[in-house]
Amino acid sequence: MKRIALLGMPNTGKSTLFNRLSGASARVGNWPGVTVDLFTAKIIVGGDMVELVDLPGIYDLHGYADDEKLVRHFLEAQQLDLLAVLVNAAQLDRQLVLPLQLKQLGFPIVLLVNMIDEAKKLGIAIDAPSLAAGMGARVVKVSAKYGDGHKDMMLALAQALTAPEANVEKAPQRLAEDDVVERQAADLMRSSVHVPARLPAQFSDQLDRVLMNQWLGLPLFFLAMYGVFSGVFTLGAPLQGWLGDAFGLVKMGVLEPLLSGAPPLVYGLLVEGIFDGVATVASFVPLIVLFFFFMAIVEDSGYLSRAAYLMDALMARMGLDGRSFVMLLMGFGCNVPALMGTRVMRSRPLRLLSMLVIPFSLCSARLQVFLFIIAALFTARQAPLVLTSLYIMSFVIAFLTALLFKGKRQFRSEEPFVIELPPYRLPTLRQVWVRGWLEARHFLVRASKIIVAGVVLVWLLTHLPAGVAPAGPDSYAGLIGRFMQPILGPLGIDEKLTIALIFGFVAKEIVIGALVVIYGLEGDALTQHIGHSMSWIQGYSFMLFTLIYTPCLSTIATLRSESKSLRFTMFALAWPLFLAWLVSFAFYQVASRLVTL
Amino acid sequence: MSSSLASLLPGQDATIVAVQADEALHHRLTAMGFRAGKPVKLMRRGAFFGPLHVRVGSTDVIIRRTDAIHIKIAPAA
Numbered sequence: 001m002k003r004i005a006l007l008g009m010p011n012t013g014k015s016t017l018f019n020r021l022s023g024a025s026a027r028v029g030n031w032p033g034v035t036v037d038l039f040t041a042k043i044i045v046g047g048d049m050v051e052l053v054d055l056p057g058i059y060d061l062h063g064y065a066d067d068e069k070l071v072r073h074f075l076e077a078q079q080l081d082l083l084a085v086l087v088n089a090a091q092l093d094r095q096l097v098l099p100l101q102l103k104q105l106g107f108p109i110v111l112l113v114n115m116i117d118e119a120k121k122l123g124i125a126i127d128a129p130s131l132a133a134g135m136g137a138r139v140v141k142v143s144a145k146y147g148d149g150h151k152d153m154m155l156a157l158a159q160a161l162t163a164p165e166a167n168v169e170k171a172p173q174r175l176a177e178d179d180v181v182e183r184q185a186a187d188l189m190r191s192s193v194h195v196p197a198r199l200p201a202q203f204s205d206q207l208d209r210v211l212m213n214q215w216l217g218l219p220l221f222f223l224a225m226y227g228v229f230s231g232v233f234t235l236g237a238p239l240q241g242w243l244g245d246a247f248g249l250v251k252m253g254v255l256e257p258l259l260s261g262a263p264p265l266v267y268g269l270l271v272e273g274i275f276d277g278v279a280t281v282a283s284f285v286p287l288i289v290l291f292f293f294f295m296a297i298v299e300d301s302g303y304l305s306r307a308a309y310l311m312d313a314l315m316a317r318m319g320l321d322g323r324s325f326v327m328l329l330m331g332f333g334c335n336v337p338a339l340m341g342t343r344v345m346r347s348r349p350l351r352l353l354s355m356l357v358i359p360f361s362l363c364s365a366r367l368q369v370f371l372f373i374i375a376a377l378f379t380a381r382q383a384p385l386v387l388t389s390l391y392i393m394s395f396v397i398a399f400l401t402a403l404l405f406k407g408k409r410q411f412r413s414e415e416p417f418v419i420e421l422p423p424y425r426l427p428t429l430r431q432v433w434v435r436g437w438l439e440a441r442h443f444l445v446r447a448s449k450i451i452v453a454g455v456v457l458v459w460l461l462t463h464l465p466a467g468v469a470p471a472g473p474d475s476y477a478g479l480i481g482r483f484m485q486p487i488l489g490p491l492g493i494d495e496k497l498t499i500a501l502i503f504g505f506v507a508k509e510i511v512i513g514a515l516v517v518i519y520g521l522e523g524d525a526l527t528q529h530i531g532h533s534m535s536w537i538q539g540y541s542f543m544l545f546t547l548i549y550t551p552c553l554s555t556i557a558t559l560r561s562e563s564k565s566l567r568f569t570m571f572a573l574a575w576p577l578f579l580a581w582l583v584s585f586a587f588y589q590v591a592s593r594l595v596t597l
Numbered sequence: 598m599s600s601s602l603a604s605l606l607p608g609q610d611a612t613i614v615a616v617q618a619d620e621a622l623h624h625r626l627t628a629m630g631f632r633a634g635k636p637v638k639l640m641r642r643g644a645f646f647g648p649l650h651v652r653v654g655s656t657d658v659i660i661r662r663t664d665a666i667h668i669k670i671a672p673a674a
Contacts, residue, residue, distance in 0.1 A: 059628030
């Protein structure tokens with residue numbers, strides 16, 4: 001099978017084109033350098049099956065960033081029949097160098113001049129035949145977003161595969177001096193591209209005057225994020241309710257009659273363990289899918305680059321940069337995609353430091369626990385203040401951690417902060433859908449494995465040895481709770497809450513369900529019981545611990561797979577545990593004494 | 598001593614004279630479009646010594662002041 005590799009600078013719409021060609025496989029993002037793993041797809045070109053490889057966006061063939069090394073290695077080691085080189089039509093002045101370099105190295109190329117729709121609006125005219133003659137390669141003008149030029153592109157790819165141009169030199173040449181290629185690019189610009197002397201005033205510029213304004217920028221940004229979160233919750237809450245009802249019907253109507261004859265231990269494990277556990281977590285799927293749809297809109301619109309600009313000054317003082325802040329914010333929805341988002345960072349120390357602080361973001365699962373505890377222990381007037389204080393703590397802890405560790409060798413980064421600011425773009429529905437769906441599917445695959453395993457383990461702990469009261473003092477969970485008392489007692493966290501915290505280690509979504517099992521109470525009865533049996537100081541200490549300690553298993557798995565370092569993962573696990581203990585201990589001891597004074 | 602991109606005022610145009618950075622940063626800046634002879638315009642500066650928003654050729658770039666001092670400029674002709 002023949003193989004085509006797709007190559008181009010970041011932000012040339014490479015992923016969008018790949019998605020269009022392959023159906024739906026790669027991530028799309030209006031954010032420089034999103035693709036890190038190599039996506040491949042089988043597509044039909046000119047009647048033959050061809051393998052298409054999506055290479056990460058690179059600025060330079062001899063750059064030092066990880067993805068640039070990866071592309072160089074790929075080009076050297078892999079058998080390639082054709083390189084489809086993508087360039088941004090509006091930025092040909094600096095992008096023609098890359099295809100010229102590739103051409104010089106002897107690769108057969110087809111040049112795809114993408115975003116032709118944006119170039120037209122800017123009054124940029126491109127003479128494709130003249131460019132083709134100058135390059136010695138086929139040139140097609142396309143719009144990956146809207147599908148313009150799709151047929152011509154497929155034809156050019158097919159022709160290039162079957163009849164390579166005669167003047168392709170088989171033996172790769174040494175890369176000539178940069179200025180030779182640059183002169184060549186400048187000549188091509190003069191002969192084939194017409195750029196108006198004054199670019200027309202763009203909508204982006206006017207929008208930036210407000211959104212990137214020194215004083216208005218940040219407040220507007222926080223307002224926009226608030227809009228996203230309230231949108232997710234307003235739309236998601238009813239969906240979550242319906243899904244919960246549907247699971248209830250399945251349990252009552254199918255599982256219970258079906259398994260009524262099974263031994264109690266088997267029934268308990270299957271229904272109260274696996275099914276209830278998975279259903280609780282699954283009821284959050286609508287929220288997560290919605291969150292990804294909203295984030296896809298924000299991300300593809302180009303606004304996140306603006307947020308990075310607005311926050312960089314503050315983040316720089318903590319050894320992070322504007323992009324780290326954007327990821328912290330994404331962590332408010334779910335830490336897992338936020339951790340994966342750090343892939344855009346080129347320096348490993350910076351990426352690791354960002355990954356260390358992201359799990360302190362108060363994710364939607366923790367939010368659910370807090371809403372429950374706050375409702376039980378605080379008045380309606382106090383509630384918003386208490387919740388806000390937890391959000392502030394989330395930032396304080398993240399920033400404090402960054403400040404503490406930014407000087408350490410493995411986290412000290414001198415990565416320059418130079419990123420492209422793409423124009424605002426309205427993502428198409430198709431882009432948002434593909435992106436949101438892909439992310440949600442990844443989440444489901446990852447979550448389902450870990451959550452089933454975690455739920456089984458937790459159920460066994462609370463129900464064994466056989467015959468004990470569920471989660472009672474003689475169950476394994478009870479024993480662990482008692483064993484942990486010397487450590488968690490001084491924090492105001494008793495045996496029963498300890499068990500809930502262990503549940504929370506698997507996924508914060510399960511904490512409330514755990515309390516249901518542990519106390520044997522449901523709904524309002526549980527709220528009242530907690531309101532009577534727990535002081536507000538205990539409750540707040542419990543919430544602080546929940547906020548800071550080890551994030552869920554999915555987050556740990558992601559930390560491991562993204563950092564590819566067991567040592568870092570262990571550290572990212574141990575530090576929050578220690579910090580959670582310290583903060584809760586300090587709070588509980590000081591607050592209890594102040595109250596009794 | 599020539600002035601650098603970091604000394605431009607918002608709205609000011611200039612021409613790049615040289616990019617004086619170590620090899621890795623030089624490559625990155627070149628690829629972003631920072632090359633001798635290219636026109637640049639400072640769009641705005643971030644609050645609290647935040648990064649600069651620069652337009653170089655047809656590309657908009659955000660760059661920290663500490664990185665921008667490596668780009669030497671001359672006033673636009």
